[in-house]
Amino acid sequence: MTPDAPLKLDNRTLFIGFFKIGIVGFGGVLAIARRAMVEQWHWLTQAEFNDLFSLCQFMPGANITNLAFAFGARQGGLRGAACAVVGLLTAPIVIVLSMGALFARFATVPAVGHTVGGMAAAAAGLVAATAFKIAQPGLATLRPAFVTALAFALVILLHVPLIWVLALMLPLSIVLAWRV
Amino acid sequence: MSPLLQVTILFGKLSLLAVGGVNATLPAVAREVVEQRHWMTAHQFSQLFAIAQAVPGPNMLVVALIGQREAGLAGGLIATAATVLPAGVLVLLVSHFWHRFQGARWRQIIQRAMLPISGGLMLSAAYVLVRAADNWWLMASLTATSAFLCLRTSIHPLWLLVAGALAGYLFN
Numbered sequence: 001m002t003p004d005a006p007l008k009l010d011n012r013t014l015f016i017g018f019f020k021i022g023i024v025g026f027g028g029v030l031a032i033a034r035r036a037m038v039e040q041w042h043w044l045t046q047a048e049f050n051d052l053f054s055l056c057q058f059m060p061g062a063n064i065t066n067l068a069f070a071f072g073a074r075q076g077g078l079r080g081a082a083c084a085v086v087g088l089l090t091a092p093i094v095i096v097l098s099m100g101a102l103f104a105r106f107a108t109v110p111a112v113g114h115t116v117g118g119m120a121a122a123a124a125g126l127v128a129a130t131a132f133k134i135a136q137p138g139l140a141t142l143r144p145a146f147v148t149a150l151a152f153a154l155v156i157l158l159h160v161p162l163i164w165v166l167a168l169m170l171p172l173s174i175v176l177a178w179r180v
Numbered sequence: 181m182s183p184l185l186q187v188t189i190l191f192g193k194l195s196l197l198a199v200g201g202v203n204a205t206l207p208a209v210a211r212e213v214v215e216q217r218h219w220m221t222a223h224q225f226s227q228l229f230a231i232a233q234a235v236p237g238p239n240m241l242v243v244a245l246i247g248q249r250e251a252g253l254a255g256g257l258i259a260t261a262a263t264v265l266p267a268g269v270l271v272l273l274v275s276h277f278w279h280r281f282q283g284a285r286w287r288q289i290i291q292r293a294m295l296p297i298s299g300g301l302m303l304s305a306a307y308v309l310v311r312a313a314d315n316w317w318l319m320a321s322l323t324a325t326s327a328f329l330c331l332r333t334s335i336h337p338l339w340l341l342v343a344g345a346l347a348g349y350l351f352n
Binding site: 022023024025029051052054055056057058059060061062063064065066069070073074078081085088089091092093095096097099100101103104107110111113114115116117118119120121122123124125126127128129130131132133134135136137138139143144145147148149150151152155156159161162163165166169170173174176177178 | 194195196197198199200201202203205207208211223224226227228229230231232233234235236237238240241244245248249253256257260263264266267268269270271272274275278279282289290291292293294295296297298299300301302303304305306307308309310312313314315319320322323324325326327328330331337340341343344345346347348349352
């Protein structure tokens with residue numbers, strides 16, 4: 001096999017690969033996807049992964065499902081994309097909906113409510129930490145900090161619908177980023 | 181309108197607005213399902229979010245739990261499809277010429293412009309979840325502890341969820 005030969009994964013490989021990524025991905029599927037796709041399976045180089053990931057981060061939607069769509073399509077067109085996404089989501093959906101059904105059945109049991117309540121408090125802390133990590137680099141300079149604060153204020157204080165927040169903030173932020 | 185259709189429309193319209201990830205839309209989801217439609221309380225919303233965090237797979241699967249609660253198994257599947265598909269189709273369309281503009285100045289500017297917006301939206305999501313989950317001081321201290329440990333140590337997030345669940349069970 002020459003290193004330059006373009007990789008062509010069949011749909012079955014895509015499904016199984018993303019199935020594995022989905023089922024081990026606790027609280028951070030992306031890190032696992034990167035390690036598996038780049039380091040273990042050599043599906044793409046780190047640079048290729050970064051370029052693909054920048055697209056998935058840039059576009060709306062869940063980064064990891066976007067990644068499955070984009071990578072799957074490059075390998076096997078629409079069928080490849082479908083195999084990758086369905087592979088990624090099948091196991092997690094079965095598990096999460098089973099948990100959801102159990103919770104719906106036992107949510108009124110006080111001990112269950114308290115347990116999941118404690119978990120929710122910890123989960124909120126995790127999201128706060130992640131949000132802080134994402135927002136922090138921008139908070140050091142005036143313009144990004146202003147954009148971050150304004151987006152937060154529009155959503156939380158003024159209850160502006162998300163679509164209007166984006167319609168206002170995207171052009172504003174682009175103009176500010178342009179003039180750096 | 182049937183619950184299934186409501187779930188489809190709700191998550192379908194948010195799919196393309198999920199700038200910086202699905203979590204960025206959580207305040208909008210909470211506003212619709214808690215305040216406007218009264219499908220659940222804020223506290224129940226935060227509980228569903230926690231369940232989605234605690235199972236393997238993308239965190240966005242909280243949408244499946246919301247859909248399931250309102251419209252059963254089909255609701256869970258439809259909510260996931262409605263969240264994933266519109267954004268996925270857009271990615272397919274853009275992915276063709278994304279690579280071509282790798283070094284383009286406009287691409288860098290737009291990427292740079294989106295980051296602080298994502299930051300603001302994620303902070304909003306955190307605010308909504310913290311408000312919903314922390315109904316008394318012990319819960320607030322659990323939130324603060326898990327945020328602190330997540331930022332300052334490399335402890336796996338799953339252990340923080342387990343610790344939160346234990347604390348909630350033992351000290352209610």
